[in-house]
Amino acid sequence: MNRKKLLFSKRSKLVFIQSVVAACGCMLVGIPLLGSGFGNGDSYYEVTLEGNLVGSVKDPEVVDDAFLDARARISRETEGLVLADVEYSMEKIPKVFGSTMDTETLTDAIYQELCEVVATAKHKAYLMKINEFTVTLGSYQDVMDVLYATKNRYDEENEFQINIVSDADRELNVYTVQISKQEEPEELKLLPVQSNSLAQIGKATAGVGDFDVTQAVEDVITMTVTEEQVRNGDGQEEDLRQATGDGLKDVKFTDRVEIVEAYVSNDMITPTQEAIDMVTKDTEKNQVYEVQSGDTLSVIANSHGLLVKDVLALNEGLDEGTTLHPGDEIIITVPEPELSVTSIEESTYEEDYYAETQYIDNDEWYTTETVERQAAAPGHHEVTVLITKKNGKEESREMIAETVLAEPTPQIIERGTKIPPTYIKPLSGGRFSSGFKWRWGRQHKGIDWACPIGTSIMASCGGTVVQAGWFGGYGNCITLRHPDGRQTRYGHLSRILVKTGQSVKQGEKIGLSGNTGRSTGPHVHFEIIINGSQVNPLNYLD
Known part of the structure; x- marks a missing residue:
């Protein structure tokens, strides 16, 4: 009994070992066969389109190129139609093994899925893009209705027509908008028209491809007059002048309009009237305003229907004390429609x-x-x-x-x-110690700055030295005569650096401050004299 058990155990161990060896061999053979079709042992990415799994990739960066390539292929095969509401998503899968695709295979898989979307799409629509604004319309006529509603606000007689043209510079079929003058039939160009019959014809045929010129002439022939009738009066000269001169000469959309055909779901399409309101309604938009001469924050704000606080909120770093200069640029808001x-x-x-x-x-x-x-x-x-x-x-x-x-x-x-002379403070620094006022029972005829002895004193204005030396209570004093006949005087100096008759320039050093003459401490006394009388220098200093 014991011997049988022992033989059975040895056989079991041998079978187990053989099984493990076989499994390892399969793994060694199988893994190389997978090649690049399996992950590297950490993770891979599953790509989903419209909720359907289309494939897996090792490198997520190839997905965007594959998606764009597939879209371009669909667009070429469906006469430029693009899928406006189709997006892909990726999910990182933390699995040891997983089948992955190269870029070409993934592109084919996405293309097949897009074909299914095209086949089941509800509606062909038109995306109208104006700068960053986009609206989706259900038909070509809806596009024209929105464009004409916008144009005709400023072209009431519908004298200009809208043309949709292909943008040859774009890879996919993208259309832009041009506006041109409505062409008058040759028969009508020779005859001045009463009332606004041409405008009525233009309005009736706006956006219509086929226009029967002969029928149009027959419709309006009863409303035309001959050149002889014009010469006979009846007020027709003014009508003819207006027809050939005054009036609307050009209309164009200020913003670039792009139109792209698309497959979209029903809920993405905007009703025509709602789209017209969205495109034509004024909204606040930021604009750069260049400051002009005479502008202030309040002037700029008032002229644009804003408050000063509104302008400050738009311009970081500005405050109510900021001085504006011509050429400065600030941001303001201006009410404008989406399509100008x-x-x-x-x-x-x-x-x-x-x-x-x-x-x-x-x-x-x-x-x-x-x-x-x-x-x-x-x-x-x-x-x-x-x-x-x-x-x-x-x-x-x-x-x-x-x-x-x-x-x-x-x-x-x-x-x-x-250029009239200007007057500057005659020293740097100093403490203003006395003004032009009554002091100690008499008029103080100048102003004083307390300063250390030896402070440089400069000519307040260019001129000629007419007095330099001791001058009674002024002590050491200098008097200058200026081109406008005025004089300036500098008193209580410790040293004089100019001579009588010498010419000096504005800001030139002429002496040193001191405490000479009738003085109670180191300072400089400064006067401006006009027509022989002292005036308050503070009214003239620059």
Whole structure:
């Protein structure tokens, strides 16, 4: 009994060992056969499209290229149609083994799945993109309705037509929008038209590809007049002038519009009227404004319907004390629609106007001196201008023709050319210690700055030294005469560095401060003298 048990145990061990060896052999043979088709032992990525597993990859970076390649292939095979609402997703799978694909195989798998999506798509639609704004419309007519509704706000007579053209620079079929003048039939171009019949024809045929010129002529022939009738009067001269001159000359969309065909689900399509409202409704948009001469924060805010706090909130670093300079750029908000329209109108009118002011330069006068030698009188002229508007608001106007009916009389002004002298503080630093006021029972005729003895004293204005030396209660004193006849005086100096008759420039060192004369401590006394009398220097210092 014991011997049988022992033999059985030895046989069991031998079978077990043989089984393990066989399994290891299978693994050694099987793993190389898998090659690149298995993961590296840590993880791989499953790619899902529309909720369906399409494949697995080892490198997640190849998925985006495969998806784009498959989309491009679908687009080419379906006349440029793209899938607007199809996205892929990836999930990292932490498994030891898993079948993976190369890029080409993955592209084919995604392509097959996209084909299924195309086959089951609900609707063909049109994506209209305006800058960063996108709206999805259900038909080509819806696209045209939105575009015409936007244009016709500023082209009320529908004189311009909208054309959809292919963008040859794009890999996929993308369409852009152009606006051009409605072409008049040749028969109608020779006849001035009463009322707005041409506009009515244009409006009736807007966006329609086939236009029967002969029928159009028959429809409006009863509303036309001959050139002889125009010459006979009946107010037709003005109508003819308006037809050939004044009026809308150009209309264009300010923003670039792109249109792409797509397969989308029903819930992605926007109703036409809602799309029109979205495209034409004003919304607040940030714009860069260049500061002009005379601008302040309040002026800029008020002119754009904003509060100063609104402008400050848009511009980090600005505060109410910030000084603006011409050429500075700040951010403001401007109400604008998603799709803006620029229009150019021609207008002819009469108005008074003034000639440019003429100047006579006088080199003996300062620039602050002017005298009117001849008063201005207006002239009268007829002008033709081109008015540029954006969303109906005038941005500029350019004169293209003028007929002078009465010459204007220009204003003539004689003006000085000499730059008047300026006055600067005569020392750096110092403590303001006494002003121009009554002091100790008499008028203090200048201002004082307390400063250490030996502080440099500078000429407040360029001029000539007319006095330099001891000057009574002023102690050591310097007096300068300036080109405008005024004088400046510097008292209580410890040292004088200039001589009488010497010319000095503004800011030039002329002496050192001290405590000479009638003085209670080290300081400099400074005066400005006009017509022989001292004035408050603080009113003249720059």
